Amino acid sequence: MTATETPTSEGTRRITTAKAMAEAIALEMRNDPNVFVMGEDVGAYGGIFGSTTDLFAEFGADRVIDTPISETAFIGAGIGAATEGMRPVVELMFIDFYGVCMDQITNHMAKIHYESGGAVKVPMVLMAATGAGYSDAAQHSQSLWGTFAHLPGIKVVAPSNPYDAKGLMASAIRDDNPVLYLFHKGAQGLVWMAKNPRSIAHVPEEAYTVPIGEAAVAKEGSDVTIVTISLSVQHSLDVAEKLEGEGISVEVIDLRSLVPLDTETVLASVAKTGKLLVVDEDYKSYGMTGEIAAIVAETDPTMLSKPMVRLAVPDVPIPYARTMEYGILPTRDKIEAAVRELAS
């Protein structure tokens, strides 16, 4: 089903990120009988955050399977089925729930290929909702991609927009490795949650892929580089467009994948601008912001004409009350202030 010509993100067929994910899954399911979906409320409900919208109607209960609240059992079952050549797409409702099934994820899904000396493949997708911003508090708001990116053996992707959501899902399903696909609730385009207009955008109708491990230059610029991922890309683009009018040219790098990480695109941008802001909705310490900093430092710290800035969740759990939650999230205001400081 590889398209001869990759369709672009330019066009007028506007759908939500959630719908784009579901559309990619449907296209893969039509094409490959080994693909099936399972998770909590993925059936007639369509996924709590819309990731399996309309799949049940088309494919039925045999291929779009509602599970009991038994994450260890059904993620483990996904792993076992994947080792038998199936391509399961398994949803963990919130990434925060990893605590009840982490052994299957890290000791099994991530390690079987390595432990087996390459003899056994685990071609499964584990998708999960991430992110804060709607007062769901400490157990339902984390990003956590840094945690999983730290553990060898799992590809980790987090799209920021509908076009990438569809293309990355197709790539994830076709990949012979386990892929953790983290979608931000605030970027799904849900009718029941505040959203950035960028969560609804043109998506080509046909199947296409966005390669895992390739960052996108979401906006070109020459004064300051923002490296970020997921919903923070939308915020960063908002800031970049605003500052453009004031003569501050911001380049926004959407990493899209944390594993593998596209260091080349990051380094090329930093070499160009000499100024780096890393924005991350995950915790600050030992995470993505530090990793990007280390890559720059290991390559050539003299690329930076000013000390870099890290904007991430200070090392606290996500609080409930709006004032506190937005106090710790990397908001547009904080991104803008950091860019202004770097550009000055």
Added chain:
Amino acid sequence: MTELNQLDLYKEMVRIRQFEARVLNEYHADKSPAWDIGAGLIPGEMHLSAGQEPAAVGVCAHLKKGDAITAPHRPHHFALSHGVDMNAMMAEIYGRTTGLCKGKGGHMHLFDPENHFSCSGIIAQGYPVACGHAMAFKRKGTDHVAVAVAGEGAANQGAFHESLNLAALWNLPVVFVIEDNDWAISVPRSASTANTSNADRAAGYGMPGVRVENNDVEAVFEAAGAAIDRARAGEGPSLLEIHTVRLWGHFEGDAQAYRGAELETLDERDPIPAYAAAIGLSDDQVAAIKAEADSEVDAAVRFALDSPVPTADDALLHVFA
């Protein structure tokens, strides 16, 4: 159901025991210092299955090529009985490039996709994976079955209970096997589980449960045959608890002080001489069967020792496909 062949059951138990005895010997042969489990040609933790052969042999007699097994940290008896190549397995235990996993897995992490065999060092976590094998078999329209094995200590893990419910709910072709060897390392069953029979727990999930007493290979054979036939016929999962005995330590180097006087009873509970007597084998027959097994094991050790060790750079391969 497969027909019971006493001689085959006996021979397979002996084959496993001679393998384990040789690993035991080689494991300790060059440990220097002797207390260092990381030293020697066979390094690391070593969990041997002597005494538990009836469980593996009685179950695996009913399995055919393409059926799956997920085994726990003590996997050798089920691996050998399910057809995993002895040379490749021994080479893996020696950490050689010709091993099942090219030296990356070791004795607790054996993977043989040809025989749909895997094991995990994490207690009870093979149960969910077995459900996945079974899902795939069912979805592909085959009559293959998956067997999930773990010890009685594993039956108190959430993964076990979630898996039983899932398998019953989806009518999966799985047989859950609990090897009850009375000990979860040093904790006796009586200190971990209120119910005296894990087979009783099966009813709570809507599946049949059977407990086989006395480490009796023929009783295991009968009970496993019924469960596997049931799964193969599409009638759903079963639970089989086998009361067996761990003749040696939890791991090699385990002084087993916690077992007290029980240690002195172990010789008489060894299922292999007992079965030889039960089926009326002569001393000559016993010796010949043992010699045949030893010769296969000798060849496996030679194969392992003649195989290259991996390079440090090999560690960087196989993270991703």
